[in-house]
Amino acid sequence: MRLKSSMVLPILALVLLTVTECQASRIQDLPSDTGIRENVDNLPKNEPTIKRLLDGATEEIDKIREGNQINERPMIGIFTQPYNETNDYIMASYVKFVESAGARAVPIVWRDSDEDILDLVQNLNGALFPGGSTALRNEDGSLTEHSRKIELVLNKVKELNDQGVYFPILSICMGFQEIVQSEAPYKDTVELNKFDSMNVANNLTLKYSIEDSKLFSEMPQHLINALQNENITYNHHHDGVYPSALNKYPALREGYYLLGTSYDLNGVEYVAFIESKEYPIWGIQFHPEMNIFIWKPTLEVPHSQVSIDFSQFMANFFVKQSKKNFNKFDSEEEAFDHMIEHIPVELNPLKKHEVYIFPG
Numbered sequence: 001m002r003l004k005s006s007m008v009l010p011i012l013a014l015v016l017l018t019v020t021e022c023q024a025s026r027i028q029d030l031p032s033d034t035g036i037r038e039n040v041d042n043l044p045k046n047e048p049t050i051k052r053l054l055d056g057a058t059e060e061i062d063k064i065r066e067g068n069q070i071n072e073r074p075m076i077g078i079f080t081q082p083y084n085e086t087n088d089y090i091m092a093s094y095v096k097f098v099e100s101a102g103a104r105a106v107p108i109v110w111r112d113s114d115e116d117i118l119d120l121v122q123n124l125n126g127a128l129f130p131g132g133s134t135a136l137r138n139e140d141g142s143l144t145e146h147s148r149k150i151e152l153v154l155n156k157v158k159e160l161n162d163q164g165v166y167f168p169i170l171s172i173c174m175g176f177q178e179i180v181q182s183e184a185p186y187k188d189t190v191e192l193n194k195f196d197s198m199n200v201a202n203n204l205t206l207k208y209s210i211e212d213s214k215l216f217s218e219m220p221q222h223l224i225n226a227l228q229n230e231n232i233t234y235n236h237h238h239d240g241v242y243p244s245a246l247n248k249y250p251a252l253r254e255g256y257y258l259l260g261t262s263y264d265l266n267g268v269e270y271v272a273f274i275e276s277k278e279y280p281i282w283g284i285q286f287h288p289e290m291n292i293f294i295w296k297p298t299l300e301v302p303h304s305q306v307s308i309d310f311s312q313f314m315a316n317f318f319v320k321q322s323k324k325n326f327n328k329f330d331s332e333e334e335a336f337d338h339m340i341e342h343i344p345v346e347l348n349p350l351k352k353h354e355v356y357i358f359p360g
């Protein structure tokens, strides 16, 4: 966007210069583009060069304007997780997380066909890969069907971004691990049962310069401080990624910045936060959505004010990214039909949180 804006002045200057020579009196109200357009239309037919120049300028202005526009009705796809053999679920906290920042939640049902999932994604403005407890891979090391569907969407999203469609992904806990194993020969990038980080709040050790990270450069300083100095990140995992695994393979080494790590209860360091170098894709081992929404008494979820502020920053940051995307359904009615509002939400009495349950 910055690059494009820097082109406005030279282009306007060129237009102005060219026009001053021949048609000065016609341009009254530059830099308003309506002014330019009227004057383009009014130009005598025998001035094709000027007309071409002005057309070029207005096109450029349109592009800049589009780049600055904001989609105020974003829809974010959230992947379902297997609930049991027949049913899927989404923890309501993920839904509330995106809704709290002004987005609509749309379930991406992993049991749907590849074709249906890809069709849906092309109408959405962002995707959230949530945590869960289903298997990451099969005994023989191949991807489970759930992980394969995540990979399908990951690749589609990269393709969209390559085509100039800005499409963000936020991946959390297992969703983050699914991305890491998709980006490399997965057997030795995500370690199973190697970490003792169940039900514990940690701090973050920053590993990358704040100004160079898209996310950290927008984060208020007091939240960066709290992340490092207070234990505000809630962890609930025994699988994880060693920092060294990110250096093993080019797709991870060249594709992602390691933003931060944390230490498990045995002092073992694990990857806590990554950011794609090329794409608006983030991966987080901890649970930024839980601070605001999860209240099971036996869980050590931090609810301090600064941890709430951090959660809200993360939700706002992610949803803001999705507002740069202009994908949409054919109609608002069709969009409404896909919203999660149609799915029943119920309390899981054991886990003491709400879940959306999808019929099998």
Ligand SMILES: *[C@@H]1O[C@H](CO)[C@@H](O)[C@H](O)[C@H]1NC(C)=O
Residues within 6 Å of the ligand: 083, 084, 085, 086, 087, 357
């Ligand atoms: C799966 O869970 C749903 C919702 O609680 C339940 O209705 C269904 O009977 C369960 N199916 C199996 C095979 O356990």
Ligand SMILES: *[C@@H]1O[C@H](CO)[C@@H](O)[C@H](O)[C@H]1NC(C)=O
Residues within 6 Å of the ligand: 203, 204, 228, 229, 230, 231, 263
């Ligand atoms: C941050 O975490 C490290 C590793 O667990 C720990 O040694 C350090 O004391 C923590 N810092 C604070 C301020 O809690």
Ligand SMILES: *[C@@H]1O[C@H](CO)[C@@H](O)[C@H](O)[C@H]1NC(C)=O
Residues within 6 Å of the ligand: 201, 202, 203, 229, 230, 231
């Ligand atoms: C954060 O947790 C670490 C490890 O459990 C602990 O050593 C440290 O004292 C905690 N820091 C604060 C500020 O509570």
